[in-house]
Amino acid sequence: MSTLSKYNLIENLIEQEEDGESFFLGDLSQIQQLYNQWMEILPQVEPFYAIESNPNPQLLDHLSRLNIGFCCASAGELALATDLETPREKILYSNTCKGVSHLKYARDNGIRMMTFDNESEIFKIKQIIPDAEMIIRLSVEEFGSTYSLKEKFGVTLKDAKKLLQVCKNLAMNVIGVSFNVGSNCRNPDVFYDALRNCKSIFVYARDELDFNFSVIDIGGGFSSIDRESPTSPLLFEATANTIKDALDEFFPEASIGGSLRVLAAPGHYFSETLFTLAVNIISKKVLSHDLQVISIDENILQVEKIMYYINEGFYSVLRCCKSGLIKCKPSAIYTDGKIHILHDSLELVYKSIVWGPSYSEIDRLPGEIELPNLQVGDWIVFENFGAYTMSGASNFSGFSTTKIHWMN
Amino acid sequence: MSTLSKYNLIENLIEQEEDGESFFLGDLSQIQQLYNQWMEILPQVEPFYAIESNPNPQLLDHLSRLNIGFCCASAGELALATDLETPREKILYSNTCKGVSHLKYARDNGIRMMTFDNESEIFKIKQIIPDAEMIIRLSVEEFGSTYSLKEKFGVTLKDAKKLLQVCKNLAMNVIGVSFNVGSNCRNPDVFYDALRNCKSIFVYARDELDFNFSVIDIGGGFSSIDRESPTSPLLFEATANTIKDALDEFFPEASIGGSLRVLAAPGHYFSETLFTLAVNIISKKVLSHDLQVISIDENILQVEKIMYYINEGFYSVLRCCKSGLIKCKPSAIYTDGKIHILHDSLELVYKSIVWGPSYSEIDRLPGEIELPNLQVGDWIVFENFGAYTMSGASNFSGFSTTKIHWMN
Numbered sequence: 064m065s066t067l068s069k070y071n072l073i074e075n076l077i078e079q080e081e082d083g084e085s086f087f088l089g090d091l092s093q094i095q096q097l098y099n100q101w102m103e104i105l106p107q108v109e110p111f112y113a114i115e116s117n118p119n120p121q122l123l124d125h126l127s128r129l130n131i132g133f134c135c136a137s138a139g140e141l142a143l144a145t146d147l148e149t150p151r152e153k154i155l156y157s158n159t160c161k162g163v164s165h166l167k168y169a170r171d172n173g174i175r176m177m178t179f180d181n182e183s184e185i186f187k188i189k190q191i192i193p194d195a196e197m198i199i200r201l202s203v204e205e206f207g208s209t210y211s212l213k214e215k216f217g218v219t220l221k222d223a224k225k226l227l228q229v230c231k232n233l234a235m236n237v238i239g240v241s242f243n244v245g246s247n248c249r250n251p252d253v254f255y256d257a258l259r260n261c262k263s264i265f266v267y268a269r270d271e272l273d274f275n276f277s278v279i280d281i282g283g284g285f286s287s288i289d290r291e292s293p294t295s296p297l298l299f300e301a302t303a304n305t306i307k308d309a310l311d312e313f314f315p316e317a318s319i320g321g322s323l324r325v326l327a328a329p330g331h332y333f334s335e336t337l338f339t340l341a342v343n344i345i346s347k348k349v350l351s352h353d354l355q356v357i358s359i360d361e362n363i364l365q366v367e368k369i370m371y372y373i374n375e376g377f378y379s380v381l382r383c384c385k386s387g388l389i390k391c392k393p394s395a396i397y398t399d400g401k402i403h404i405l406h407d408s409l410e411l412v413y414k415s416i417v418w419g420p421s422y423s424e425i426d427r428l429p430g431e432i433e434l435p436n437l438q439v440g441d442w443i444v445f446e447n448f449g450a451y452t453m454s455g456a457s458n459f460s461g462f463s464t465t466k467i468h469w470m471n
Numbered sequence: 472m473s474t475l476s477k478y479n480l481i482e483n484l485i486e487q488e489e490d491g492e493s494f495f496l497g498d499l500s501q502i503q504q505l506y507n508q509w510m511e512i513l514p515q516v517e518p519f520y521a522i523e524s525n526p527n528p529q530l531l532d533h534l535s536r537l538n539i540g541f542c543c544a545s546a547g548e549l550a551l552a553t554d555l556e557t558p559r560e561k562i563l564y565s566n567t568c569k570g571v572s573h574l575k576y577a578r579d580n581g582i583r584m585m586t587f588d589n590e591s592e593i594f595k596i597k598q599i600i601p602d603a604e605m606i607i608r609l610s611v612e613e614f615g616s617t618y619s620l621k622e623k624f625g626v627t628l629k630d631a632k633k634l635l636q637v638c639k640n641l642a643m644n645v646i647g648v649s650f651n652v653g654s655n656c657r658n659p660d661v662f663y664d665a666l667r668n669c670k671s672i673f674v675y676a677r678d679e680l681d682f683n684f685s686v687i688d689i690g691g692g693f694s695s696i697d698r699e700s701p702t703s704p705l706l707f708e709a710t711a712n713t714i715k716d717a718l719d720e721f722f723p724e725a726s727i728g729g730s731l732r733v734l735a736a737p738g739h740y741f742s743e744t745l746f747t748l749a750v751n752i753i754s755k756k757v758l759s760h761d762l763q764v765i766s767i768d769e770n771i772l773q774v775e776k777i778m779y780y781i782n783e784g785f786y787s788v789l790r791c792c793k794s795g796l797i798k799c800k801p802s803a804i805y806t807d808g809k810i811h812i813l814h815d816s817l818e819l820v821y822k823s824i825v826w827g828p829s830y831s832e833i834d835r836l837p838g839e840i841e842l843p844n845l846q847v848g849d850w851i852v853f854e855n856f857g858a859y860t861m862s863g864a865s866n867f868s869g870f871s872t873t874k875i876h877w878m879n
Contacts, residue, residue: 082572115830115868136830139869158830160754160780164490181756183847215778215832222758346568348589350630370623372568378863422523422544422566424623439591455786457865460523461547 066404069470070395070444073341074402076468077442083343085374087453090470093337094125097287101332105303107310107317108325111155113283114140116330116450117338121469123147126333134328138168145172152176155280157241157328159184159200159216166191178241178280180218182229189233196238197230198280199223201264203242203257217242223264224271231272239324240264243282246331249289249298251305254281258309265314278324279314281306285332288447299332331450338449338467340380341397344441345420346372369415369436373443376419376426378459380452384428391417391428396435397442403435411435417443421460474812477878478803478852481749482810484876485850491751493782495861498878501745502533505695509740513711515718515725516733519563521691522548524738524858525746529877531555534741542736546576553580560584563688565649565736567592567608567624574599586649586688588626590637597641604646605638606688607631609672611650611665625650631672632679639680647732648672651690654739657697657706659713662689666714670721686732687722689714693740696855707740739858746857746875748788749805752849753828754780777823777844781851784827784834786867788860792836799825799836804843805850811843819843825851829868 073088080086101110111132114123123133123143132153133144144154156169156177161184169177170192177192179185180200188195202217218226230237242257261279268274289298310317310325317323350368375381384391395404412433419426434443453465481496488494509518519540522531531541531551540561541552552562564577564585569592577585578600585600587593588608596603610625626634638645650665669687676682697706718725718733725731758776783789792799803812820841827834842851861873 082575083570084572113830118869135869137828137869139866139871141869143869158828160826160828162491162751162753162782162828164492167490181754183755187754187847215826215835216830343570345570346589346595347591348626374570418568418623420545420566420568420570422521422624427623439595455865455867457863458547459863461526461543461545461549461551463547 069339070402070404072470073339073395073444074397077341077397077402080343083345083374083440083442085340085342085465087380087448087465087467088339088341088470089119089121089449089467090337090339091121091125092470094122094129094333097333097336098129098131100287100299101329104300105306105327107319107321108281108306108327109153110329110333111153111157111280111326112333113157113328113330114143115454117334117452117454118143119453119467122334122337131333132326134326134330138162138165141165141168141172141174145174155198155326155328157280161187163187163191176238176278179226180216182226185226185229185233185235189235194236196278197235198239198241198278199226199230199237199264201240201242201257201260203244203253203260213245220260220263224267227264227268227272227274231274237268237274237276239276239278239280241280241282243328244284246284247286248284248302251302254284254302254306255309257281258306258313262313277322278326279317280326280328283328283330283332285327285329287332287336335447335450338447338452339394340375340445340448340452340465342373342375342443342445344371344437344439344443345374347437347439348372369413369434370418371415371434371437372418372420374420374462375465376421378419378421378423378426379456379462380448380465381419381428382455383451391432391445393432393434393443394446395444396437397444398435398437402444420462423460477747478810478812480878481747481803481852482805485749485805485810488751491753491782491848491850493748493750493873495788495856495873495875496747496749496878497527497529497857497875498745498747499529499533500878502530502537502741505741505744506537506539508695508707509737512708513714513735515727515729516689516714516735517561518737518741519561519565519688519734520741521565521736521738522551523862525742525860525862526551527861527875530742530745539741540734542738546570546573549573549576549580549582553582563606563734563736565688569595571595571599584646584686587634588624590634593634593637593641593643597643602644604686605643606647606649606686607634607638607645607672609648609650609665609668611652611661611668621653628668628671632675635672635676635680635682639682645676645682645684647684647686647688649688649690651736652692654692655694656692656710659710662692662710662714663717665689666717666721673722685730686734687725688734688736691736691738693735693737695740695744743855743858746855746860747802748783748853748856748860748873750781750783750851750853752779752845752847752851753782755845755847756780777821777842778826779823779842779845779851780826780828782828782870783873784829786827786829786831786834787864787870788856788873789827789836790863791859799840799853801840801842801851802854803852804845805852806843806845810852828870831868 111134113134127147136158159180175196240261348370414431417428519542521542535555544566567588583604756778822839825836
């Protein structure tokens with residue numbers, strides 16, 4: 064659907080929304096297109112959707128019908144995948160630190176493929192799922208990811224060798240290697256370096272320990288848009304090309320029909336662009352004691368301190384903005400009875416403070432947001448808000464879950 | 472119940488918990504004691520429990536049976552209070568920025584008492600609940616609160632006068648003044664200054680606008696313990712004494728049986744000490760490449776980087792630790808088959824990194840936590856974990872709600 068048609072639809076939804084309840088507009092038709100793009104550009108890599116980015120049941124159902132695998136962090140997510148009757152070889156339990164009850168769920172539901180990165184995990188898995196198909200997770204030097212994962216997970220090459228030795232001693236079945244470059248990776252070369260490290264572990268495991276690895280999990284970091292310049296679709300293509308080159312160089316057996324499975328854990332890639340968020344301004348405060356011209360600079364005229372209060376915030380679907388994962392840059396506003404798409408530096412805007420609906424001062428969009436002078440009852444629209452938004456929402460302060468309107 | 476009996480009970484619960492699931496131990500018997508203390512020390516102030524601090528149904532039910540009022544931030548919280556058949560004069564809708572559907576809920580359920588701090592709110596309330604009993608919220612200069620509320624809510628005395636004029640012009644019924652010094656206030660003088668400001672607004676409203684105010688809401692900021700030195704119960708008493716002195720000086724009509732109602736919104740005060748949290752260590756990583764003696768200082772011996780992974784975190788009940796509201800200082804550990812209470816600087820401890828169970832690097836206890844050398848399967852116990860813990864929990868990454876075991 065074109066952007067214009069989407070905005071027409073949002074305009075209609077806003078006009079029907081007499082109480083100003085915030086909502087998502089979801090467009091599942093994009094999934095097929097995203098899947099097609101993946102299969103065209105990176106056909107030798109099996110996408111395992113990272114459920115944590117958005118566990119919406121309709122979305123999962125659509126992905127399942129495309130025969131996409133699932134990457135899970137907990138028993139709760141494993142249950143979502145098994146409820147969809149996903150073949151077990153399409154489910155990866157990718158959290159390297161697993162609780163006992165979660166491992167038992169995996170055991171009881173035939174899930175075998177799982178990652179690890181420390182010795183305690185090997186002993187725990189040995190006890191509960193002795194026939195697990197273990198994947199060792201390497202740490203990655205990340206440069207260029209918005210959101211790093213290098214401190215919490217993964218081991219160095221040196222420690223990886225020790226852990227593999229422990230696995231060998233315990234007769235555990237190690238089937239491969241994984242890494243994760245972090246979210247929104249903007250430097251494809253990180254994948255090249257990580258795959259070179261995988262190769263060295265493959266060779267060590269084969270030559271020293273007689274393991275015959277059959278899987279590489281290249282994790283996440285994929286976006287279908289370049290968030291720094293959303294009109295450019297080239298970032299995914301550049302990343303895919305680097306991965307293909309590295310696979311050709313280090314793992315020729317990863318070609319289609321070859322002996323090596325390559326898995327990836329896209330989350331943002333599939334979920335981000337599917338949802339647009341519309342929030343209502345429920346209150347406004349202009350601080351009169353700050354009434355002065357502070358600066359006139361590139362169409363930003365600041366005469367007073369404007370504070371808006373909207374009906375979504377940090378405790379609901381906007382927590383992602385705090386982590387720096389997603390920029391809280393509005394795409395459009397609804398004022399004077401219609402949608403206005405916000406173009407860069409076209410309108411007169413004010414640096415405004417935008418607060419969430421709860422009683423908490425943490426509940427605020429970071430920094431100051433450039434907005435025209437809006438009124439209570441006006442709306443703010445955020446595009447590409449499907450990843451890590453609804454998945455981390457709580458009901459703090461008695462605020463309820465954000466509803467979803469679906470495009471046909 | 473004595474601390475020792477409580478720890479015996481936790482020990483038993485841990486021993487029965489074969490999968491290492493984290494849990495709260497709740498002790499509702501403390502509520503009566505907290506209520507008695509409030510009524511003894513501050514009898515002229517009606518406590519309205521701030522539901523957002525902990526909306527646990529059993530807790531609310533206990534408070535309701537003591538005839539305590541409720542302070543609500545949303546329709547969801549108003550519904551919790553009305554479901555308990557709370558008399559409407561015991562319900563305060565204290566969020567100054569209210570969504571339309573929330574206001575309609577208040578209207579349809581007979582709730583009239585509500586705060587405001589901006590002009591847009593007056594017009595909105597006028598339209599939906601023209602007979603609302605409005606309370607104007609003043610901003611407070613806060614010194615000494617761990618968690619400030621001064622930027623998001625409240626107006627200056629000057630702006631308050633303008634807003635009251637708007638109310639007068641619209642024939643709105645303003646019944647009083649409110650303020651909130653922020654959480655965990657450690658400087659009682661802030662209450663004195665705030666009550667002096669309330670007095671000036673009372674006089675202005677009476678003399679200039681012919682309003683006859685009958686309510687002061689002195690908000691939150693009360694703790695039943697001094698978190699900086701938990702064994703000292705003197706902070707609440709000192710705060711109460713300052714409030715009593717200020718009421719005597721500025722509002723003699725606030726005495727018991729007098730014409731002025733004084734309300735407060737304790738949250739921490741009632742909920743904080745009721746719950747103890749026990750979390751399990753599900754994984755451990757010692758980074759060998761950091762293996763070196765870094766410092767030997769006051770029983771802290773750092774030879775290597777120890778990282779623990781526990782089964783609660785930022786996305787579940789430990790978000791409060793990020794806000795600085797609650798210190799994530801462990802009270803006890805369970806290791807070698809028994810509970811050990813952690814005394815200050817008695818054991819050999821290591822500065823450790825403690826991660827939550829999700830895939831996210833944000834999911835971490837702030838800073839480094841001093842802990843003995845623990846193993847996977849050991850437990851960490853946090854006391855006074857009832858306020859702003861379970862209320863903000865989400866199910867991010869498929870992790871489920873933390874169970875509660877009750878004493879008696």
